[in-house]
Amino acid sequence: MATDSIYAVAYAQSRFRALIADDQPAAREAISRVLGDDDSIEIVSECSDGKEALAAIAEHAPDMLFVDVQLPEVPGFQVVESSREKIPAVVFISALERFAARAFDAHAADYVVKPFHDKRLLQAVERAKLRVQMERSRIDLPSAARHSTAVAPNQELPKYLERLALRNGDRIFFQKVQLVDSFTSAANYVQVHCGAQIHRMRSTMNELERKLDSRQFVRIHRCTIINIECLREFRPLPHGDYMVKLVDGKELTMSRNYRQRFRSALSALSYTQ
Secondary structure (H helix, E strand, C coil): CCHHHHHHHHHHHCCEEEEEECCCHHHHHHHHHHHHCCCCEEEEEEECCHHHHHHHHHHHCCCEEEEECCCCCCCHHHHHHHCCCCCCEEEEEECCCCCHHHHHHCCCCEEEECCCCHHHHHHHHHHHHHHHHHHHHHHHCCHHHHHHCCCCCCCCCCCCCCEEEEEECCEEEEEEHHHCCEEEEECCEEEEEECCEEEEEECCHHHHHHHCCCCCEEEEECCEEEEHHHEEEEEECHHHCEEEEECCCCEEEECHHHHHHHHHHHHHHCCCC
């Protein structure tokens, strides 16, 4: 491959095509402004209803979709269901929190509640980018590698933890595991970090690690497990450790003893030393 072609491919792989679908002009403007500040993102279309969105998706084949749950004409969930094989990353936008569980059941990259601040939307953008990169890397794997990870017709998929039962005073509530940024140990408990909120559950890190999907959660320290979709960057520290930064700005230390696990988890992102 010629050098110019190599650069062209690398440039294309670093770019993201985004489509915005929201019936509120103010919401479309806010999303467009945040995305427009990112040089790696090209906004291919802005739509005000579901029919427009479906037509634009078919025409532009976006990498990421920012879609309002309650779109007129065709609701957001129906838009996504109709385009499931075409869009690697979907971020649902809604004024209501009650659709969040359904959004993540639809494998959304994120769910943003209106009104939102730029910082919250930027977190969603980073998660959407990571989802697109993971999909591109999966497609780029040699066919033998893809087949080696395929599940045989009669083989059952492993059962992973999907919801956590957490106590808040006298109240028990359920938390989608996909929404957890990280887990940290605290004496006989595990702290569950979900954005600015921290909850507690009785478990050991070893027990919890066995129940989590290793494709999404990776242990970086004997006291820390992170959601790989919340990873923003990492850099080396003295003595072989690393600093791991999440999309919410939180900085954690990765022990050198867990470096190989971390690298294996990043292999889907085409990470090289």
